[in-house]
Amino acid sequence: MNFEFTPRLKELSARGRQFCDEVLVPLEQIADEHGELPMDRRDAVKDQVRAWGLAGINHSKEHGGLGLTMLEQTAIEEQLGRVTNGLWSCVWRPPVSLKFGTSQQIKDYLLPSCAGHRRGCFAITEEGAGSDPRQVKTTAVLKNGNWHLNGEKWFVTSYNASDFIIVHAHVDNDPDKPTLFLVDKPAQNLVHLRSPKFMHNFAFDHAELRFDDVTVPEDRMLGKVGQGFELTKDWFVETRLQIASHALGAAIRATELANDYATSRHQFGRAIRDFQGVEFMLADMAVEIFATKTMLYRIAWEIDNGLDRKQIHAHASALKLHSSEMAGRVIDKALQILGGRGYMRENPVERLYRDIRVDRIWEGTSEIQRVVVAGQIRKRGLAVFSDWM
Ligand SMILES: Cc1cc2nc3c(=O)[nH]c(=O)nc-3n(C[C@H](O)[C@H](O)[C@H](O)COP(=O)(O)OP(=O)(O)OC[C@H]3O[C@@H](n4cnc5c(N)ncnc54)[C@H](O)[C@@H]3O)c2cc1C
Structure with missing residues (x-):
C-alpha cells in the first residue's frame, strides 16, 4: 500500500487551499450577512474559478472537464470544505448524469456547464417525497412530440444560480418509470413559489417550484424512460x-x-x-x-x-x-x-x-x-x- 501524496496531489491540494483562502474566505461574512452570495459578486468568482484552473473538476477532458481522478478531486474538495456558507459550491460540478446524454445534450448542456457558461440544478424532492422518491408525484406525459411536466419540487439548491433544471418525474404517473428531463430557464408555466430561509446561509438559494404543464421537447429527456x-x-x-x-x-x-x-x-x-x-x-x-x-x-x-x-x-x-x-x-x-x-x-x-x-x-x-x-x-x-x- 502506498499512502504517499504524489507531487500532483500536493499541488492540487495546495491550489484548492490557496483558492479557498484568497477567493472564497473573504466572501464568507458577506454571504452570511446577505443570506447568500450577492448577485453582483457571482461573475467575478466565476472568472476566478476559471483563472485558477478549477472549472469542471468532476468531468473528463472529453466533456470539457479537467479529467481528474477521484483522489485528485478529493484533494481539492477537502480544501474547499474549509470555507463557510457553502461557498465551495461556487466551484461548479455539473451533474454526472449529464454525461449519459445524447451528443446534442452533451454539446448543449455538459460542455457549457463545465466551462461555467451554464449551470444546472437538480429537482427530485417534493413535499411528500424525500427519503422515499417513489412517492414523487410530478408527472411527465408525452403529447404531440412534447413532454408535459406537472408537479411541485422542493429544496432545489442553486436554482437562482442556474439556467436549467434536471427534473425527476414519473412518466405517465408510473413510479416504475422515474425519468430525468432537462428544463431550460426561463420556462413558460414554471412558477418559482419561494426560496425559504434555512439554518445555513448558503452561497445560493433552495427553491420551491411548481410545474404547471411545462412543455419540454421530446429530445430533452435525459437517458431513457425509467432510467432516472x-x-x-x-x-x-x-x-x-x-x-x-x-x-x-x-x-x-x-x-x-x-x-x-x-x-x-x-x-x-x-x-x-x-x-x-x-x-x-x-x-x-x-x-x-x-x-x-x-x-x-x-x-x-x-x-x-x-x-x-x-x-x-x-x-x-x-x-x-x-x-x-x-x-x-x-x-x-x-x-x-x-x-x-x-x-x-x-x-x-x-x-x-x-x-x-x-x-x-x-x-x-x-x-x-x-x-x-x-x-x-x-x-x-x-x-x-x-x-x-
Ligand atoms: C438545504 C437543503 C438542500 C437540498 N437540496 C436539494 C436539491 O438540490 N434537490 C433535491 O431534490 N433535494 C434537495 N434536498 C432535499 C433532501 O435531499 C431531503 O431533505 C432528504 O432526502 C430527506 O428528505 P426529507 O427532508 O423529506 O425527510 P424525510 O424523508 O421525510 O425523513 C424525515 C425523517 O425520517 C427518517 N426516515 C425516513 N425514512 C427512513 C427509514 N427508512 N429508516 C429510518 N429513518 C427514516 C429520516 O432519516 C429523517 O430523520 C435538500 C434539502 C436541504 C435541507
Missing part, C-alpha cells in the same frame, strides 16, 4: 464523497482555530489547553479527523482502481454517514473550546456549526445511509466493511 435512478446512482457516490471531503475540511479548520485559541487563551493563570478537560477534547477531535481522512482517501482510491460498483456504493454510504456525524461532533467541541467567541456569527466556527448540520440530511439522511450499510451487511456479509476486498 440509474443515471443518478453514480452521482450519489460522487456527491457523498464531496460531502465527506467538505465535512473533513470543515472539521480541520475548526480544530485548527480551537487548537490555536487553546494556546493563546489564558484563564486561571494558564493556557486553557493546560486543562486536561480542554486538551482531551482536542485529542478526540484529532483522532476523529485522522480516522475520517483515512477512510475518505481509501474510498477515493477504490473508485480510481475500479472496485466493484455495489461495494463502492456501500463504502460511500458508510463514509457519508461517518464523516457528516464526525464533523458535527468535532465542530461542536471546537465551539465549546472557543467559549462565547465561538457563538459569535463573525467567528467561522459558529458558521461551520450551522453549515455542517445539513450534511446529515441531504443526499440521503444518516438513517438512510444506515439502511444501506445494514442492507449490505445482511446481503453480502460484514466483510464488505471489515475486510480488504
Whole structure:
C-alpha cells in the first residue's frame, strides 16, 4: 500500500487551499450577512474559478472537464470544505448524469456547464417525497412530440444560480418509470413559489417550484424512460464523497482555530489547553479527523482502481454517514473550546456549526445511509466493511 501524496496531489491540494483562502474566505461574512452570495459578486468568482484552473473538476477532458481522478478531486474538495456558507459550491460540478446524454445534450448542456457558461440544478424532492422518491408525484406525459411536466419540487439548491433544471418525474404517473428531463430557464408555466430561509446561509438559494404543464421537447429527456435512478446512482457516490471531503475540511479548520485559541487563551493563570478537560477534547477531535481522512482517501482510491460498483456504493454510504456525524461532533467541541467567541456569527466556527448540520440530511439522511450499510451487511456479509476486498 502506498499512502504517499504524489507531487500532483500536493499541488492540487495546495491550489484548492490557496483558492479557498484568497477567493472564497473573504466572501464568507458577506454571504452570511446577505443570506447568500450577492448577485453582483457571482461573475467575478466565476472568472476566478476559471483563472485558477478549477472549472469542471468532476468531468473528463472529453466533456470539457479537467479529467481528474477521484483522489485528485478529493484533494481539492477537502480544501474547499474549509470555507463557510457553502461557498465551495461556487466551484461548479455539473451533474454526472449529464454525461449519459445524447451528443446534442452533451454539446448543449455538459460542455457549457463545465466551462461555467451554464449551470444546472437538480429537482427530485417534493413535499411528500424525500427519503422515499417513489412517492414523487410530478408527472411527465408525452403529447404531440412534447413532454408535459406537472408537479411541485422542493429544496432545489442553486436554482437562482442556474439556467436549467434536471427534473425527476414519473412518466405517465408510473413510479416504475422515474425519468430525468432537462428544463431550460426561463420556462413558460414554471412558477418559482419561494426560496425559504434555512439554518445555513448558503452561497445560493433552495427553491420551491411548481410545474404547471411545462412543455419540454421530446429530445430533452435525459437517458431513457425509467432510467432516472440509474443515471443518478453514480452521482450519489460522487456527491457523498464531496460531502465527506467538505465535512473533513470543515472539521480541520475548526480544530485548527480551537487548537490555536487553546494556546493563546489564558484563564486561571494558564493556557486553557493546560486543562486536561480542554486538551482531551482536542485529542478526540484529532483522532476523529485522522480516522475520517483515512477512510475518505481509501474510498477515493477504490473508485480510481475500479472496485466493484455495489461495494463502492456501500463504502460511500458508510463514509457519508461517518464523516457528516464526525464533523458535527468535532465542530461542536471546537465551539465549546472557543467559549462565547465561538457563538459569535463573525467567528467561522459558529458558521461551520450551522453549515455542517445539513450534511446529515441531504443526499440521503444518516438513517438512510444506515439502511444501506445494514442492507449490505445482511446481503453480502460484514466483510464488505471489515475486510480488504
Ligand atoms: C438545504 C437543503 C438542500 C437540498 N437540496 C436539494 C436539491 O438540490 N434537490 C433535491 O431534490 N433535494 C434537495 N434536498 C432535499 C433532501 O435531499 C431531503 O431533505 C432528504 O432526502 C430527506 O428528505 P426529507 O427532508 O423529506 O425527510 P424525510 O424523508 O421525510 O425523513 C424525515 C425523517 O425520517 C427518517 N426516515 C425516513 N425514512 C427512513 C427509514 N427508512 N429508516 C429510518 N429513518 C427514516 C429520516 O432519516 C429523517 O430523520 C435538500 C434539502 C436541504 C435541507
